[in-house]
Amino acid sequence: MLNNRNIAAMKYNIISSFLLTLFLVGCNTAQEQFTVQIEPLAISEAPGVQSYSWGKTTDGKWLVLGGRIDGLHKMRPFEAFKSNENNTTVYLIDPIENKTWDVSLRTLPSSIFEQLQSTNQEFHQRGNNLYVVGGYGYSQTLGDHITYPNLTAIDVDGLANAIINKVDIGGFFRQISDPNLAVTGGQIGLLNDFFYLCGGQYFEGRYNPMGPDHGPGFIQKYTDEVRKFKISDDGTSLAIDNYSAIRDAQNLHRRDYNMVPQVFPDGSKGFTMFSGVFQYDANIPWLNSVDITEDGHNVNNDFNQYLSQYHSAKLPMYDSETREMMTVFFGGLSQYEYNEDGDLIRDDEVPFVKTISMVTRSKDGSMTEKELNVKMPALLGSGAEFIPISNNKMFLESDMLDIANLKKGRTLVGYIYGGIESSKKNIFFSNNGAKSKASSGAFRVFITKN
Numbered sequence: 001m002l003n004n005r006n007i008a009a010m011k012y013n014i015i016s017s018f019l020l021t022l023f024l025v026g027c028n029t030a031q032e033q034f035t036v037q038i039e040p041l042a043i044s045e046a047p048g049v050q051s052y053s054w055g056k057t058t059d060g061k062w063l064v065l066g067g068r069i070d071g072l073h074k075m076r077p078f079e080a081f082k083s084n085e086n087n088t089t090v091y092l093i094d095p096i097e098n099k100t101w102d103v104s105l106r107t108l109p110s111s112i113f114e115q116l117q118s119t120n121q122e123f124h125q126r127g128n129n130l131y132v133v134g135g136y137g138y139s140q141t142l143g144d145h146i147t148y149p150n151l152t153a154i155d156v157d158g159l160a161n162a163i164i165n166k167v168d169i170g171g172f173f174r175q176i177s178d179p180n181l182a183v184t185g186g187q188i189g190l191l192n193d194f195f196y197l198c199g200g201q202y203f204e205g206r207y208n209p210m211g212p213d214h215g216p217g218f219i220q221k222y223t224d225e226v227r228k229f230k231i232s233d234d235g236t237s238l239a240i241d242n243y244s245a246i247r248d249a250q251n252l253h254r255r256d257y258n259m260v261p262q263v264f265p266d267g268s269k270g271f272t273m274f275s276g277v278f279q280y281d282a283n284i285p286w287l288n289s290v291d292i293t294e295d296g297h298n299v300n301n302d303f304n305q306y307l308s309q310y311h312s313a314k315l316p317m318y319d320s321e322t323r324e325m326m327t328v329f330f331g332g333l334s335q336y337e338y339n340e341d342g343d344l345i346r347d348d349e350v351p352f353v354k355t356i357s358m359v360t361r362s363k364d365g366s367m368t369e370k371e372l373n374v375k376m377p378a379l380l381g382s383g384a385e386f387i388p389i390s391n392n393k394m395f396l397e398s399d400m401l402d403i404a405n406l407k408k409g410r411t412l413v414g415y416i417y418g419g420i421e422s423s424k425k426n427i428f429f430s431n432n433g434a435k436s437k438a439s440s441g442a443f444r445v446f447i448t449k450n
Helices: 110-116 156-165
Strands: 020-025 033-041 053-056 062-065 089-094 099-104 122-126 129-133 136-139 144-147 150-155 173-177 187-191 194-198 201-205 218-222 225-233 238-247 258-263 269-274 289-293 296-300 313-319 324-330 336-338 344-346 356-361 367-371 385-388 400-402 409-417 420-422 436-438 442-449
Touching: 033 409, 053 122, 053 129, 053 385, 062 156, 089 156, 099 156, 110 150, 110 173, 122 187, 150 156, 150 225, 150 238, 173 238, 187 258, 187 269, 194 269, 258 313, 258 324, 269 324, 313 385, 313 409
Parallel strands: 313 400
Antiparallel strands: 020 033, 033 442, 053 062, 062 089, 089 099, 122 129, 129 150, 136 144, 144 201, 150 173, 187 194, 194 225, 201 218, 225 238, 258 269, 269 289, 289 296, 313 324, 324 356, 336 344, 356 367, 385 409, 409 442, 420 436
């Protein structure tokens, strides 16, 4: 969920001939070199949306729902997170054929509709089922802004076909409720049949930067937990089983961050919770990271992530030959950035930046971060998503690019879509609603292996 920091992205104009090339150099002794390129992609009638959920059909179309159709939320409570700026439509986007279909969610039962038009849901696709958890938004039923305690399962291919054929969509949604799922701004991942719902918060009431005791009050509780459970799903009935939780009020107290699937140096798999907001004593991000494994969590205080502190588009890559784990972060928000002289500059307002950075975990477990030598073309990336192409030969589990198996030459690996566009880095205290908006822009993402 957006917060009381300056969080926006710069409005951009990109011509179709634009090509951004980045040189990413691995940390192995052979210094293997590969390049990443992003090219703008115009998608006909694609919506402007940010902080949304997405699923992917068998033939590679994107199912996009939830999130918001405005940009940076306003500061005054009665103007922030207005219901008429919720995304109440589900979209189906074909990036290859350049087509977009849509249908309103308002025909669904109120409990399903209200959750699916919320923002900053947690989501994960298993097979053909897209699971959407939590989310924050206005509930007409309760007459207040709430965090939804729901799990909604969506038949991705079935819903996509219904949207294209303009038939009733009601049969492609199922829902259950559980108070442990009332989370917004967290992240969820799947590992060996267990779902891991990590971090995030419960927020009830109107957003108010002056705090819960001034004007319209609110309830805000960080989960400070990793919640682990199974989703039992026979195609008809849904249930949460084998629930457990690990609590760490210091290190798991973060939201609106990037959680990325990882392969660790010993070959085990899990996730890393990068950076995130906010610290207890000041409204600034955490800089350390937390690794999530089947056995629990491990805090890495030997590494500071300076160049990406907020939910943004990201691409995880693993090299099985060098046993290096690399994650590229595209734009977003950052407390730090390098100036033209190469000095690391701190800005505690945590503005949007053009920085594209990479964090590498070497085979000895050490982690390093660097800024890549070309920036985003504008202040883009926050609230956006990286959507991989449908090619199982290139990707490991959890949509992680397998560098070792990537063919030499230039390969399309996925897309960046949506997020926030803004006219300036810091507009929070002057935001009138016209200085930022949800982006409808997209980029193709290429890897060239030399």
